[in-house]
Amino acid sequence: MNIDALYDVICDRLTNPKTGSYTVSLLQQGEDEILKKVGEEAVEVILAAKDQGRQRVIEEVADLTYHVLVLLAAQKIRPEEVRGELSRRHK
Numbered sequence: 589m590n591i592d593a594l595y596d597v598i599c600d601r602l603t604n605p606k607t608g609s610y611t612v613s614l615l616q617q618g619e620d621e622i623l624k625k626v627g628e629e630a631v632e633v634i635l636a637a638k639d640q641g642r643q644r645v646i647e648e649v650a651d652l653t654y655h656v657l658v659l660l661a662a663q664k665i666r667p668e669e670v671r672g673e674l675s676r677r678h679k
Contacts, residue, residue, distance in 0.1 A: 591667055594654065598661045614658055622662055625655045 589597075601611040614622060629652040636644040660667065 591653065591657065595657050595661060595667050598657055602661055611658060614655075615662060619659075619662060622655065622659050626652070626659055629655050
């Protein structure tokens, strides 16, 4: 699944909550909980990169990416805005 498709699923959960959805639960807990998860996942990426092997790094970066996308959705920031900022910096 690409980042835009995952972001769209997250946004769909925001507007059409589904019972038992982790995404819905996280969004309902609010920004503080989302930020906490982003922080936890960032630490896990660092720990994985230190000595847990390539596959573990991939898994943890996937988790971090998901949680960052939840944060973006909660703040109504679209991934293309981030891509635009990256493009602006590249010039």
